[in-house]
Amino acid sequence: MNMKAFFGKLIYVLPLVFLAANCNSQKQAANTTENKTETVKEEKKSTSGFAMQVPEISQNNPEGQQIALSSLQGHIVLIDFWASWCPPCRAANPELVELYKKYNGKKFKGAKGFEIYSVSLDQDPNKWKAAIAKDGLVWKNHVSDLRGWESAAARSYGVNSIPASLLMDEKGTVVGTNMPLAEMMTYLDGRLK
Template identity: 40%
Template sequence: MFSIKNSFAVLVLLFSFSLANAQLKIGDQLPDLQLQNDKNSTVKLNSSTGKVVLVDFWASWCGPCRLANKNLVKIYDNYKSEKFEIVGISIDTDQAKWLKAIEKDKLKNTQLIDDNGFDSQSAVLFGVDALPAAYLFDASGTLIAVNPTEVEIIAQIKKNN
């Protein structure tokens, strides 16, 4: 007889397997994902092919994310003209707080929202389990680093130019 304990074990195993398959790995391509931006338009995540792309997961309530935003603004301002794009993906569940944080942090790069927290499609697809989380893609759209340093980001930008 198949017990509840065995059923639970099977479900946990299946859930773990699906999560493991959902996480992007080095060498994977930038996903074909569409999200709303801060101007209420739909944006395709993989529309920046030909540029080095840093996908940055954050939220308005995340203190370390808000501190990291200050540095990302500087990097973006210095390198946006060099085939480089930062795509912020917020997992905020409150769009008003997200929009206020964008304004307060003076974020000028592409900002998208997937408003279902850590259960959002993009967070699950990328394997985000803590914030901030960043993914660096080369100009061909291939994932080359997870949580890269500023030095790694700049080196990839220079390599592409």
């Protein structure tokens, strides 16, 4: 390959590399907004007695109400780590909307239903709320401590790049991480009554 062709291709590849790097472990500038009510516990059981195979998360939703992951006891849950400033996260949101609309409200063998629990790594509450509205993220379980990469939930789950997700069954056991949409649908279809 000659140098001209090499640099011609490099011009197309470099922006993609920088875009991907934007959403990985490089930390956003510190924001003074703090949410003191956020907690993450690495216990095997939550206070409700629900045996967790994953760490508990309890953070505030956009309205300031705390939502604990363990409140979804008995459901198949997709835990989604994302942020409004992450282009790949925003690009993946239509698939999450499709997944939610297809499976929420359906009957599953051994489970109460399907839910999405979205954990945002945003620091600006207005940008977070605007992204939820603009992307049509209709599920109710949106949480954030507004600490960006310093999020206790992200640290507890070892999240160092986003988007990142875990699919867990009704017992809290992780059945897949960062699964493509087709794989999640195959799993959920297999669990339908």
